[in-house]
Amino acid sequence: MLKVVLFTSVSLFMVSCPSMAWSHEQDKKGDYGFPAGLMSICPGSTKPALIPKGQLKYLSFVVQGNGRTRQKYNFWNARGIAKDPRVNFDKRTLIVAIGYLDSPNLPISAMFANEYEDRGYNVILVDNQRFATVHYHLATRLMRPVGKHVAEILVQLMEYGLDPSKLELLGFSLGCHTASFVAKHFQTMTGRNISTISALEPSGPCFRNLGPKHRLDAGDADFVQVIHTNIDGYGMATPMGHVDIYVNGGEYQPSDISLYPCTTTCSHFRVLPLWVSALKNPKKFVAIKCRDIQQARDSDCYGNSPMEPIFMGIGIDKTERGIYYLATSMEYPFFLGAKGLKEEYVYWKRLTNINNGHEIEIYT
Ligand SMILES: *[C@@H]1O[C@H](CO)[C@@H](O)[C@H](O)[C@H]1NC(C)=O
Numbered sequence: 001m002l003k004v005v006l007f008t009s010v011s012l013f014m015v016s017c018p019s020m021a022w023s024h025e026q027d028k029k030g031d032y033g034f035p036a037g038l039m040s041i042c043p044g045s046t047k048p049a050l051i052p053k054g055q056l057k058y059l060s061f062v063v064q065g066n067g068r069t070r071q072k073y074n075f076w077n078a079r080g081i082a083k084d085p086r087v088n089f090d091k092r093t094l095i096v097a098i099g100y101l102d103s104p105n106l107p108i109s110a111m112f113a114n115e116y117e118d119r120g121y122n123v124i125l126v127d128n129q130r131f132a133t134v135h136y137h138l139a140t141r142l143m144r145p146v147g148k149h150v151a152e153i154l155v156q157l158m159e160y161g162l163d164p165s166k167l168e169l170l171g172f173s174l175g176c177h178t179a180s181f182v183a184k185h186f187q188t189m190t191g192r193n194i195s196t197i198s199a200l201e202p203s204g205p206c207f208r209n210l211g212p213k214h215r216l217d218a219g220d221a222d223f224v225q226v227i228h229t230n231i232d233g234y235g236m237a238t239p240m241g242h243v244d245i246y247v248n249g250g251e252y253q254p255s256d257i258s259l260y261p262c263t264t265t266c267s268h269f270r271v272l273p274l275w276v277s278a279l280k281n282p283k284k285f286v287a288i289k290c291r292d293i294q295q296a297r298d299s300d301c302y303g304n305s306p307m308e309p310i311f312m313g314i315g316i317d318k319t320e321r322g323i324y325y326l327a328t329s330m331e332y333p334f335f336l337g338a339k340g341l342k343e344e345y346v347y348w349k350r351l352t353n354i355n356n357g358h359e360i361e362i363y364t
Contacts, residue, residue, distance in 0.1 A: 037232040038264070039205035042137045046214055049141035051131065051149065058130035059149055062104045063087060064113040064123040072127070078153045081124065082160030089161035093122040094168050095150070097175035097182070100139055100203070103129040108272060112170060115279045121168075126150055132174065140206040143174060147181020154182070155189050164190070168314075169197045169221070172272065173234065176202035176226075180216035187220075197241075198314065199226045201271040204236030216240045223318040229253055229271045233264035237293060245287050245312055245324045246296035247274065254330040254347045277333040278313035284335035285312040287324035296325040302343040309341060 051059070056075040064070045065086025073080050081087055094116045096109055103109070104125035113123045131142040154162065164186070171179035176199035183194045199216055207215045218224050218241050226241035228250040237250065248254060253270040255262040262270065278285050289308035290301035301324075310320050327346045328334040339345040 037204050037208050037237070038234065040208045042140065042206035045137065045140055045206045046210065047141065049138075049145055051142065051145045055130070056149060059146065060127040061153065062109075062125040062127055064117055064125065068114065068117065075149060075153065079156050079160075081153075082157055082162070087122045089122070089157075089163060089166075091120055091122055092166045092168060093124065093162060094170055095154075095179070095182070096123070096125045097150075097169065097171040097178040098126065098128065098132060099171075099173035099175045100136060101133050102172075102175075103127065103133075108172065111272070111276060115276055116170075119279070126178070128178070137206060139174060140177070140203075143178040144181050147178055147183075148185045150178075150182045151185035151189055154186055154194075158190070164192050165195050165222075167194045169194060170200070171197070171202070171216075172200045173203045173268065176200065176216050177207060180220045183220040184213075193222045195221065196223045196225065196314075196318070197221045198275070199224065199241060200275055201229050201235045201268055202226060202240060203234060204231070205234065208236045208238065212240075218242050225312075225316055227271050227275065227312065229274070230264055230267035234268035239293070239323055242318070242321050243310065243316065243324060244322075245326050246290075246293065247271070247326045248328060248346075248348045249297045249299050249325065250293070251297060254328070256331045273332050274328065274334055275313075277335060281333060281335050282313050282315045283311050284333075284337050285326060285328075286310075286336065286338065286340035287312050287326035288341065290323045290325050293323060296323055299325060299327070299343075299346050299348050301325045302341075302346075307341065 059075045061073045061078050061081060062070055063081055063084050063086050069086065071084055071086065096112055098104065098109055104127045109125050113125060116123050128146045131146050132139050169179040169182060179197050179199065183197060186194055197220055202216050212219060224241035226244045227247060228235055228244060229247045230252065231237035231250040253262045253267040286309045288301050289304060290296040291304065295301050310317055310324060312326055327336055327340050329336055330347060336345055
């Protein structure tokens with residue numbers, strides 16, 4: 001009797017709410033994630049946006065080099081970067097695009113600036129704090145003119161020897177799309193490509209339903225590497241690069257605090273220590289190729305044959321294409337090395353298995 005009642009109410013519930021059928025199917029979110037991940041549509045987000053001339057002085061560039069020293073330039077005197085003693089255009093140049101509410105004075109930029117300076121790069125941090133510290137919806141639109149004006153400066157610097165084939169963009173979250181807009185405008189202005197974009201957790205809110213013209217895309221540079229750590233929350237599921245790496249499936253990251261999950265914010269920011277660790281440990285983050293995002297979500301790519309591994313990081317094989325799964329450990333430095341090729345080290349799978357077992361439940 002109870003069964004019948006339950007069954008009836010369950011079917012009624014399913015009729016009124018068909019998308020919530022109780023089956024394994026509820027785990028299948030398709031290649032592009034939930035149709036509506038966090039803030040999937042922001043009305044008006046493709047409307048033109050511009051930065052008035054009088055405000056361009058707030059777009060600045062912080063050059064770091066010569067043993068952690070810094071010099072700031074603004075849009076109007078940015079040509080001076082070419083003459084800066086910290087800069088030598090024979091070397092590779094890194095442009096860092098900050099995330100929402102961030103600033104080059106905060107630790108994230110400093111962390112990256114130091115790592116790349118130590119690796120012999122010219123480091124230029126784009127300070128668009130003024131335009132990234134407004135209502136998020138507006139910030140997403142303002143990153144387009146920010147990208148355009150940054151590209152204008154790069155074109156100026158080319159006159160002094162900046163070589164786009166030695167130019168790399170690094171973005172985190174909203175900054176990934178800023179990097180994309182820089183690269184898109186650079187293509188329009190010069191007909192040439194920036195060499196690489198490393199996109200750390202491109203932000204999904206306001207972008208996840210936009211087409212490639214309005215967000216990061218593989219067409220933006222010679223090589224685009226995308227790392228995903230929170231695809232239905234602050235990040236975005238859509239593949240946007242030549243290589244897209246879904247860390248531990250891309251949705252949530254393992255927690256370093258026992259029994260306490262690492263949810264959206266924690267997973268979104270996890271990409272930062274991961275990238276730093278990948279800079280320090282170039283051949284330790286072994287990602288393996290997947291057929292599609294669903295396979296990556298399910299950490300189910302170990303049966304693919306041949307198994308096609310790549311190393312995540314700036315040394316990645318730029319001839320590779322596709323969707324990759326990366327397993328990590330639970331704590332910094334996060335890499336698994338060769339264990340990354342073995343399914344038994346997949347933390348996420350073990351967690352899922354907790355629900356698949358038939359053990360007696362223990363209540364304490
Ligand atoms: C720029 O990069 C895109 C994507 O990698 C590529 O399709 C295009 O041919 C490149 N353009 C040039 C001028 O190299």
